Amino acid sequence: MSAEIKALWERMAEGWAAGSGERFASVFAPDTEFVNVRGEEQHGRATVAAGHQNLFQTRYRDTKLTADVHSIRFITDDAAVVHVASTVHSSDGKATGTHAQAVVERRDGEWLITAFHNMVPAS
Structure with a gap:
């Protein structure tokens, strides 16, 4: 199960590298709750996809x-809280780190991110 959950972030990174908001957001549930690093709330996979495409x-x-x-801390057999450190790498070599706390759920046999809060760690 842990490998399946980790794979969500691999798929997210692949979508990011492709510059595809739709591929990036494919790991989120249709009714996901997403909070970006500025504290802005986005509701639903389609909104996350559109925002990231921009x-x-x-x-x-x-x-x-x-x-x-x-x-990864399992709450039930079908739900877990996940903590992830991410880095965005620019073409000029700069890197910006973030930390996310996410809730993932297994729905119809597929793991999806149902809640996501991304933040810039305090220095």
Whole structure:
């Protein structure tokens, strides 16, 4: 199960690298609750996809995302809280780190992110 959950972040990074908001957001549940690093709330996979597509066409064009899943704590057999450190790498070598706390659920045999809160760690 842990490998399936970690794979969500691998798929997310692949979507980011492709510059595809739709592929990036494919790991989120249709009714996901997403909070970005500025504290802005986005409701639903389609909204997350559209917002990220805009980012990929503007300030995050030609960037890469890497993610390191730090912990997975199962709440039930079909739900877990996940902590992930991510880094956005720009083409000029700059890197910006974030930390996310997510809730993942297994729905109809598929793991999806149902709640996601992304933040810039305090220095």
